[in-house]
Amino acid sequence: MGIWSKKEEGDVLGSHMVLPESAKPHLLQAIYAWCLEQDLTPYLLVLVNYPGVAVPPGYDRDGRIVLDISPSATQGLQMADSWIQFQARFGGVARRIDIPMAAVLAIYAAETQEGMGFPEPTLPQEPEPDAARDKGGSSAGGNERPSLRVIK
Numbered sequence: 034m035g036i037w038s039k040k041e042e043g044d045v046l047g048s049h050m051v052l053p054e055s056a057k058p059h060l061l062q063a064i065y066a067w068c069l070e071q072d073l074t075p076y077l078l079v080l081v082n083y084p085g086v087a088v089p090p091g092y093d094r095d096g097r098i099v100l101d102i103s104p105s106a107t108q109g110l111q112m113a114d115s116w117i118q119f120q121a122r123f124g125g126v127a128r129r130i131d132i133p134m135a136a137v138l139a140i141y142a143a144e145t146q147e148g149m150g151f152p153e154p155t156l157p158q159e160p161e162p163d164a165a166r167d168k169g170g171s172s173a174g175g176n177e178r179p180s181l182r183v184i185k
Contacts, residue, residue, distance in 0.1 A: 057134055057151060058114045064140045064149055065102065065112070073142035074103045077117070078150075083136035084157055085116075089123045097138065100130065 052060070068075035077100045079086060081093040088098050102110060102119065108127075110119040117132040141148025 054135070055114075057137070058112060060149055061117075061134075061137065061140050062112055068142050068148075069104070071142070073144050074101060074106075076100065076141055076143050076148075077102050077132070077137055078139040078141070079132050080136045080138055080153065082156070083133060083154060085131065085133040086136050087129065087131040089128050092123060100132075101143070 065075045067073075079088065079098050079100060081088060081096050081098050088100070092098055100121070101107075102117075104110070107119040107121050111117070113134075115134050117130075117134065117137070119130050120127050121130055122128070135154045137151060138153060139148055139150040141150075
């Protein structure tokens with residue numbers, strides 16, 4: 034995690050600190066509140082391909098999406114310990130947005146580019162197809178088709 038200020042495009046300055054992942058929701062809420070108090074627009078930078086992220090397709094750039102989370106742009110914003118949820122309009126259509134906390138890469142003020150960045154998360158590994166089948170209790174052969182039996 035790092036506190037940063039963006040002076041020019043591509044020029045990120047700041048100090049890096051190590052904080053537990055459990056601090057992330059509290060930091061997001063604090064920077065969100067700071068943005069509103071300063072009459073700034075809070076933006077979230079989100080990793081789109083992280084499991085559980087639900088955003089409209091086609092609005093991302095390089096696998097990331099920037100979302101305006103100001104009160105005028107969202108409805109029903111909820112920032113919990115593990116999720117951020119709200120409704121927003123994309124192309125005039127209201128959409129529900131779901132973001133796992135781990136998928137948030139940064140929160141910052143649109144006008145000043147000041148905020149806080151977070152390390153890019155490691156994407157969870159999907160289980161191998163054979164491993165998922167073995168957990169289901171299939172026989173040692175593993176090539177049998179699933180079947181149902183009537184039990185009276």
